[in-house]
Amino acid sequence: MHNDPLTIEQIVATDLMSTHLESRPHESAIDRIGAFSKGNRLATLLWRWKYANDANCALPALNVLVRIAAKDFGLTGADLEYETLRRACKQALREWRDPQCIECGGTGEVVLEARTIQCDTCDGTSVRRYSDGARQSVLRVSDTEFPLWQKRLGKIAAVITGRCAQLRNQIAQEREKTLH
Ligand SMILES: [Zn+2]
Numbered sequence: 001m002h003n004d005p006l007t008i009e010q011i012v013a014t015d016l017m018s019t020h021l022e023s024r025p026h027e028s029a030i031d032r033i034g035a036f037s038k039g040n041r042l043a044t045l046l047w048r049w050k051y052a053n054d055a056n057c058a059l060p061a062l063n064v065l066v067r068i069a070a071k072d073f074g075l076t077g078a079d080l081e082y083e084t085l086r087r088a089c090k091q092a093l094r095e096w097r098d099p100q101c102i103e104c105g106g107t108g109e110v111v112l113e114a115r116t117i118q119c120d121t122c123d124g125t126s127v128r129r130y131s132d133g134a135r136q137s138v139l140r141v142s143d144t145e146f147p148l149w150q151k152r153l154g155k156i157a158a159v160i161t162g163r164c165a166q167l168r169n170q171i172a173q174e175r176e177k178t179l180h
Pocket residue numbers: 101102103104105106107108109119120121122123124125126127
């Protein structure tokens with residue numbers, strides 16, 4: 001128990017998946033990890049989606065994220081920009097869910113003529129880069145609107161990482177309590 005190489009995300013994912021396999025509807029891992037039920041619905045859905053591979057959580061997560069972002073930006077469903085907001089949230093989720101470079105699969109290296117070399121696409125960073133042009137075409141906004149949406153995309157990404165960090169802390173605290 002003294003060295004714990006697994007991240008909180010991995011532990012929770014293992015727990016979630018084993019619950020899924022054993023299918024015990026009355027006592028889910030979600031319930032056992034008390035922190036999950038305490039208000040942070042976005043992060044709960046995001047973790048189930050990403051770390052436990054639960055595709056059913058993708059749409060609910062998007063809907064919750066859109067609601068949070070709309071509130072932050074002062075937008076309502078009546079605004080013309082609402083559909084753009086939805087696309088921005090989708091893009092932010094995509095970037096969070098699959099951050100790794102597709103060329104090298106996130107290893108930072110590719111094999112070329114039997115030699116392993118640094119991946120050109122990501123310069124060996126393993127991280128998938130989205131160009132401004134790629135983001136703009138996903139968002140379907142004009143050149144004049146794009147700077148504002150780029151800023152908003154950053155804020156949406158911060159909501160995602162912020163809520164996930166909050167959940168990670170909650171679970172870490174719960175685990176501390178049960179270990180001592
Ligand atoms: Zn790469």
